[in-house]
Amino acid sequence: MTIQWQPQPKQAIALASTEDEILFGGARGGGMPDTGHAWLLYDIDKPSYRALVIRKNYTDLSDWLDRAQRFYFNAGGKLVGDTFIFPSACNSVGVIGDIHIPYQDNDAIEAAFAEMEAQKIESLFINGDMLDFYQLSFHEKDPRNVHFKQEIEAGRQFLEYCRYRFPDIPIYFIPGNHENRFERYLRVKASELLDMDEFRLDVLLHVAEYGVQFIPFRSKVVFGDFLIEHGDKIPGAGGVVPARTALMRLKTNCLINHFHKTSDSSQRVYGPDDSTTIRGYSLGCLCELTPEYLEINEWNHGFAILKRNGNLVQVNNYEIEGNQIV
Numbered sequence: 001m002t003i004q005w006q007p008q009p010k011q012a013i014a015l016a017s018t019e020d021e022i023l024f025g026g027a028r029g030g031g032m033p034d035t036g037h038a039w040l041l042y043d044i045d046k047p048s049y050r051a052l053v054i055r056k057n058y059t060d061l062s063d064w065l066d067r068a069q070r071f072y073f074n075a076g077g078k079l080v081g082d083t084f085i086f087p088s089a090c091n092s093v094g095v096i097g098d099i100h101i102p103y104q105d106n107d108a109i110e111a112a113f114a115e116m117e118a119q120k121i122e123s124l125f126i127n128g129d130m131l132d133f134y135q136l137s138f139h140e141k142d143p144r145n146v147h148f149k150q151e152i153e154a155g156r157q158f159l160e161y162c163r164y165r166f167p168d169i170p171i172y173f174i175p176g177n178h179e180n181r182f183e184r185y186l187r188v189k190a191s192e193l194l195d196m197d198e199f200r201l202d203v204l205l206h207v208a209e210y211g212v213q214f215i216p217f218r219s220k221v222v223f224g225d226f227l228i229e230h231g232d233k234i235p236g237a238g239g240v241v242p243a244r245t246a247l248m249r250l251k252t253n254c255l256i257n258h259f260h261k262t263s264d265s266s267q268r269v270y271g272p273d274d275s276t277t278i279r280g281y282s283l284g285c286l287c288e289l290t291p292e293y294l295e296i297n298e299w300n301h302g303f304a305i306l307k308r309n310g311n312l313v314q315v316n317n318y319e320i321e322g323n324q325i326v
């Protein structure tokens with residue numbers, strides 16, 4: 001594993017130590033986490049090697065995991081597990097999804113990005129179905145339509161563009177059911193290639209090159225007291241108000257894409273203590289609104305910006321018409 005990192009003098013002293021135990025402390029956000037990340041690599045070449053990291057609380061652990069992802073990213077390290085928690089230092093996130101490249105709507109994307117820039121989002125989250133993967137579908141399709149190679153190239157260009165528009169903030173991407181067509185295709189038609197690094201979606205999309213953090217399909221994503229889901233775990237259609245459907249199924253504060261329709265819903269929950277209110281949101285899409293396979297629908301363009309104070313999240317769920325937020 002090759003890591004592009006140079007220790008500071010005190011970090012170098014700690015890492016050169018041959019003692020069984022050392023104490024290494026400092027201010028929050030100082031050099032301690034990266035020293036630990038580097039130290040954990042010492043026995044990485046031993047097949048039976050396992051490491052245990054203990055932090056004081058879950059917030060500290062999520063910060064540690066976030067830094068670890070960045071530290072090991074260029075060397076092909078990847079997060080496994082089913083929960084991604086936004087780092088505690090990140091107080092706002094712009095959420096987009098259902099772009100279905102190459103069937104995206106550029107005006108809608110520009111409207112979303114302009115508002116996110118104006119509000120100075122601290123992270124960007126691409127919540128699935130960034131790509132359509134038309135030719136990998138098991139539905140009937142037109143072989144003259146766009147091909148997989150072109151879709152991958154268009155996906156790379158979009159990630160590059162996201163990085164260009166938001167050069168200094170973390171960008172996260174989680175696949176949706178459309179990107180998962182790729183793994184389903186491999187399973188059915190080329191199972192020998194499954195789990196080869198060269199055929200991983202994050203590798204094909206060059207996410208590391210654009211500094212985009214890839215979150216495995218169907219991971220739980222947590223921002224403050226909100227669950228962010230693509231929405232394909234919810235069985236059946238979204239109904240008239242997809243946010244209501246999501247809220248009744250998930251029974252917690254939640255935000256979903258997948259149904260291409262902006263909606264919100266809330267529910268007071270009666271309990272033994274003070275009653276609480278849970279809230280659900282579904283986001284509009286950023287793709288063409290009248291695809292040939294479903295010309296009549298109730299889709300709309302949209303995106304969301306989430307801001308938090310501590311663990312409490314405020315959701316601004318925007319609808320776009322043409323190139324304007326309405």
Ligand SMILES: [Fe+2]
Nearest residue numbers: 129176177258
């Ligand atoms: Fe979807």
